[in-house]
Amino acid sequence: MRRLRRKVYFPSIERNCWSEQRELNGDRIEVRLIVYSGVHVGGLSVTALAMIIKEFRILMPFEMDEYYRGQLFAVSETSKNETGGGDGVQVLENDDFTSTTIRPGHSITGIYTHKIYHTKSKSPWALRKIFPDAAFVLHEECWNAFPYCKTVIKNPDYMKDAFYINIESMHLPDKGHTENALDLSPALLKKREVIVIDIYDDSLLKKTDITPETDVREFQSKKTGRGKLPKDWVETTKPVMCCYKVVQVYFKMFGFQTMVEHILHKQYPRIFAKFNRELYCWTDRWYDMTMEDIKKMEKKAVEELKKQIAEPEKRGTVCDVGDKEIY
Template sequence: MLIFEYRVVLPMTVEEYQRAQLFSVAEVSKNETGGGDGIEVKTNDPFDLEKSDQYKPERPLKADKLYTKGQYTHKIYHLQHKVPTFMRLIAPKGSLTVHEEAWNAYPYCRTVITNDYMKENFYLIIETMHYPDRGESENVHSLSEAKLKDRQVVLIDITDTKCLRASDIKADEDPSKFKSQKTGRGPLGPGWIKTANPVMCCYKLVTIHFKWWGLQNKVESYVMKQEQRIFSNFHRQVFCWTDKWYDLTMDDIRALEDKTKQELDKQRQEGEVRGMAVEER
């Protein structure tokens, strides 16, 4: 089992990020879907664990009951062409489909990714806290001393491209060059994390368990490497799309999500495989 905490600093407020993240997820979902692969949205409903056990997770979201209300989503990811060749060769038919359940009780969110074939031998858990700081808080997830020793911390600077592939880098999604017309934020120069105002941080605690003899270390390391790449690329887009989401309300976002679900159902059956997770050949 590996435990990483990725800290993604952004030049916006915690309140703004809620809309920014939901808008960007909808946009990225369309960019990642096509040719039989991609994202299928099964459920996108409000939840209130104090009133109903519907959408109740296997373990409490937070012991202090602060995060028992929010939005529950269940998505299915069809990944036949979005994993390395060695995984496609050994994977049994149907095993390259994963389920993602998310309880978004903002500013806290838990995402659990599982696979029907692997069952209890595989899970990926991402717990995120959103704080108005520059990534300096040391234990926002209230980890035990034992888990703190196992945790590896990675600070993600969205202007740094070292963890990205060449195909990920786009001229119109470069935080070091983008300037928002609506907010005046950007471009982000050297040392921007120390000077940005407003500023906030996504603290993403990622835990992976993959039990398969001979492959556990290789797969767990691969997944963690991909998580860093995905977080970096996604948040570059979040910032560079500021002028697209800045004026949207939460009602606008929910309407966009409904429209996106319909588009994904159609798009998944058409066209070519798309998206940043496709293996380069």
């Protein structure tokens, strides 16, 4: 057996040790996951939750109310497109809510959803060989009080309180020039990195993400007359709005920072770009829908997802053995 081991010496007590032998590319490897207690690196306690923060600004050619309807439609449609063969989306709750605590200092009303994402077949093969099935089951809670929205993603069956993602969104009728759309504290502003996402930019996507049906450069809406998007569409097209998304990843597994940084820097731009390109290219499917129509569609989709996840055929994004990319 070949052992891949990185030796780290700290005057500390090991906590939450996990070790397992697995096969990877024909070799037997020992996988060890350790959280150290009482270690200080650069004056920071490893047991404390580390945090990475990035703000994504996604520019879209919509009025605010148009985007809200399109967003709800696209979430439902994407869930169906990605569900099947045991993986995909389960909707546990979808109810109205009112809260004074979700966004401190504000009383908000909107739609609360609790979903479970089964992501094993959609995760890179190398990670599937290393981690147990429970690592690929994510719980998502979302409070959508448009134009504000908060989403929390956790992995309670495996990483428990050692990892979660917090996403806060604000939608504004501007071109992405609002410097603190989500009222971040001075401390968070110092850590924040701003990344502007242009749905015209194909470089954010994989080749399999781009189809003739979701090519923003070729799509032209019959119902609105908008499109085809030129390269300088932000300056030459009206209307324009911006989705501000502050993504914070909290984790306390020693040695994971580089991987998490890569995932956040590479995958979230792809996710946000792909979703919003599809939303735009589906304009003629949702443009005439009322909020009542969308609520009926969402209710129907919950039942469809229950059936699809039990079917043998997998749908949407699937990573096979040939996909060696981890992040």
